[in-house]
Structure formats: structure tokens, C-alpha cells
Amino acid sequence: MLGSNSFAGSLVALTLVSSTAFAQVPPDPNNPNENVPEKATYMPYGETIKLDQAKKAADAALADATKRGWPMCIAVVTPTGDLVYFVKMDDCQYASIAIAQHKAKAAATFRRPTVVFERLLGKGPFFSYLTTLDGVIASRGGNPIVVNGKIIGAIGVSGGTGSQDDTVSQAGVAAIK
């Protein structure tokens, strides 16, 4: 009984605090997110990537990683972020199996390279909201695969430093025109 009473009490306190706080957060003139851009800038989605194209991109990335001696995971996904092709190189760390897929999915579904999130977060607290967006991964290595100005899929790479991952990822992107 005592427990449920104190729980109700803390609920009331929380409600009071949050409604007061709601009224008391004025916009910060230094916050770039307060700006309302007139136009929407985006790259349209195109036809979904085929398995042959996905293999071509992944094989180019694989060749680049092999040449450099970097053990990595490479994932290729559709515009909706669904897996089409995946390889784990020998000796690649296990965490990268999920991270490579996550990077590919984020690059496809947000229609931008994952380095964008990484760089914006580095700019400071006005961009910390990015980590609350569903499916974000703020680490470079995920890049959209673009044909004729349209996104047909994305590739995600993980296993090395972010910069190594992105180098290999871009080698994969470059193989598809």
C-alpha cells in the first residue's frame, strides 16, 4: 500500500515539473534547427537493387578490403533497408555483423551517408537529438548506392576504424553506375 501511494505521489510531481518545463523552454537563437528551410532537398528512390548488382558492389568492397588487409563485414540492402547480400571476411570481429547491416539500413532509409550523422553529432549539443531518431547509427561506413540520380540501395561496412570502413564502402559504391 505504501509503495503504490508513493508511486502516485511521484507521478503528480513529475506532471507538475514537466508541464512547467514545457512552457519554459524558449527557442535558442543560436540553434540552427530553429531555421525552417523553404525547400525539401532529397534524392529520390529508384528501382530496387538486383542481387547481381549487390554482389558486384560487395565484391568490389571485398577486393579493396582484401588488398589492404582489413577484415570486414559488408552488407548490401534495398532502399527499404532489407538485406540482399552479406559477407563476413575471415577474422572480422563479431560485432561488425550487426553494425555493417545497421549502417547499410540507415544509409538507405535516411537517404544519406552515415558520416553525416557522425559529423553533425561532433558539432555539439544542438545535434544530440539525432541519436533519438529511429534507426540512426552515427558512424561512417554506410553509403547509398545511386544510379542515374536515384537511390537503388545502400552498402554498409564495419570491421576497422570508421575511416577504413568508409573507404571500403565507397569502393563498393563506385562499382555500380
Added chain:
Amino acid sequence: MKTRPMLTLDDCKKISAAAEAEAKKNNWSVCIAILDDGGHLLHLARMDGASPANARIAIAKGRTAAESRRSTQVWEDRIKAGRNSMLGMPGITPVQGGLPIVVDNVCVGGIGASGVQSHEDEQIVAAGIKALG
């Protein structure tokens, strides 16, 4: 210390290519997933026309076979025989189409396929394993 065989990427590519060839020969669109003995994804190929669900299911079947070291059909058959409680086994996808990959009497991983009828899925993964020699 014990040493044991382990699948390499080259092995996975060989297995997957043979499985894909078997599917293509029959005009089947499927997804094929290969995992190591701990259920970690090593290789996946989703053929054109196979659905995102097929990718999830292929992984689940391959993982079941790898981790339980037996064919997913064994699980399906047990349940069909009336052992309904097997439906509650954690991490088990009891549907035919997943086989363990056994080398020198050691289970080194599993392979799963999804996209056609279950016995056809199994035909595909069996063809893949055969390519390992």
C-alpha cells in the same frame, strides 16, 4: 588444447554458389543464409524476387540447424508427432529447410533457405553443402 575446423569466406561462397545454382536450375527465387556454429551470419544472398521475410526465415533456419546441430526438419517432425511443447524451445525455428554443416564429425555451422516449399528449400541447402566436398 583442441583444434577444430572453421568455415572460411571462400567455403561460404562455394556453398552459396552451389545452392543458388540449384535454385536457379529449378527457377526458384530464394534467400540462402550461412552461419557459423555459434549462429553468427557469415554469408547471405537473397535472389531477385525473394522477399525480406525469406531473408529473416533463412537466417532463422540456418541458425537453428547450426546451434542445435541438427536438421530443422527434426524439430518439425517432433512437433508433428505431438510434442507441442517443442514450440517453446528458445531460438528454434522448427521448419524444414535448414541443415547443419558437418566437417570431420564437427558441426561448423548451418545453412538455411527460404522461398519455396520446405522440402525444396532443403534440396537447395543440401546441394550447397555437397559443394563443400
